[in-house]
Amino acid sequence: MKFIILLFLFSANLFATKQNDTPIIIKLAVTNSILSSYNKILEGKSWSELKTYTHPSMNRGVVEILLLHKAFEVSGLNIKFDFVIVPNHTRSIKYSKQINILMPTETVWLSSVEEEDFYISTPIISDGEYEKGVYVLKEKLSLYKIENLSDLKKLTAISSLDWTVDWRTLQLMDVNKQSTSHFESMMYMLKHGRADFLLLEFTSNDDLSREEYGVAIAPVSNIKIGLKGSRHFIVNKKHKESEFIYNALERGLKVLRDKGEIAKALRESGFQNKKTTNWIKIN
Template sequence: MDANKPIVTLIKMTTRVPSFFLSLFLFKAFFSFAALASQAQSNNADIPKELVVAARGMPEIWAEQVGKQSCDRYKLPEQHDLTRGFYESLIACRALKAAGIDTRFKFIAPPSHARAIRMVEEGKVDLLSESAWLSDSNPELVYISDAVVREGRFVKGLYALKGHPILASETPEQDYKNYRAITVEFWHHDKQALKSITDNIVYTAQHNRAHEMLLAGRADYTLYKFAEQENLETNVEGVPVLPVQGIKVALPGSRHFLVNAQKPYADNLTKALNKGLMILREEQDIEDFLGVSPTAVEDWILLNP
């Protein structure tokens, strides 16, 4: 037996081992790359064809307005003053369509907005399509979309009863200080906006009490979203009110869609919403569409710039 044969065999083995591991590494790298490429190509494939969505009062309104037609084909009626929740749900649906996601909304109607947020946090629905303030959103429990309503773009008017002297003021940007505002105690953003322009504020625990306070003369005006009517008239619990002409206030903060973080498609759904919002924003002023920053009051004096 050749005495040098074991040495030759050992040399051959040591040269083969690195080649084996190199081949194994390349094999794994190839299939990892292929898997990543496949995942990238089907990034939204796992978003279901039907999403369970929370928004107050939406099942009836959506069925009446949109029905079975695709939301991107729906046209608003000429005379419309629908809820902001409907407009926002329409934006959420159209954003997903714009991002190439073909899905339907199955609406659940929670009793309150706070309950709707909890339903998303507890994993009971896929999406909150009635936007929430960023300050009310818990990033540890939900995925948060890009801003639907951007910082400073949610403006409200100072609404008073018809015939109130504040409506006839020629210098409303000064005269409003002589009157008393009213808002709901737990509407923190309205409260903060009012506090930035006046100290003369009274609070109520319930929204439906505001009109009673106005009628009783215990308050003069309240903050309200500008209406779609030509004269911007709206009503507070059935009582017609008009905005003080020429002035407005901006609510602090931004508003966002919330996504159930417990779903395996949560990340993809959030990315699709963000992509769609970006596309829609290139085509239209979303805040104007939602009625929170209408072009009709674009040139009005902002009391809290």
């Protein structure tokens, strides 16, 4: 009994220490494209000043950074993010196995991580919720008449072998495809006619369009692609604070989920988009 009391007092003291005015600085791996969008949306303001997830530059990656901020805040921890820029999403997972990097800012597919390396959060995006549009150059949108998978097979997709679920989805659809590791390169290949389309999340813009690296793209109307699997935040088990911070993250995510904040974020950002509810899933 004495041991249990001492353990409780030690844990309580540790929790109190973590909540003081001195922030816990954690390193998070982030791609340059997501960080650029994040900074563009903030425009020098604090994340806490944002009242909505609706913005022309909003995307899932930025939404997930904001959810991390909010989850840690409601958990009671004073956390400050130190972003470490990585070339792509796959590297963000690889770098997050290093001792000094706590986690990627993005959620990851459950199928792409091992529990021996990471603590895995409850789902942010559940199985069956992930849908993408067939995005083409906006200036050429009227040229694409795609109503079914047979029509899509006449075109060439640009994606990445590192985007394992996207790549597998394209394989199962038997679609012509090319791979590049960098998102900027995907935009370049679309712009210069080396590929016709790529699969991307929908946006909150009226026409669902988006601009990436100066290239305007928009989805072909009335069709969408479903991706199988769930996505989760992961925390590096090698990090000295990993278990404590993971538990705080889970507490915070539960609060956000219970009050509908996660659903609101996915809805307002356009990820779960009422405009595409009746679009045909062609795969």
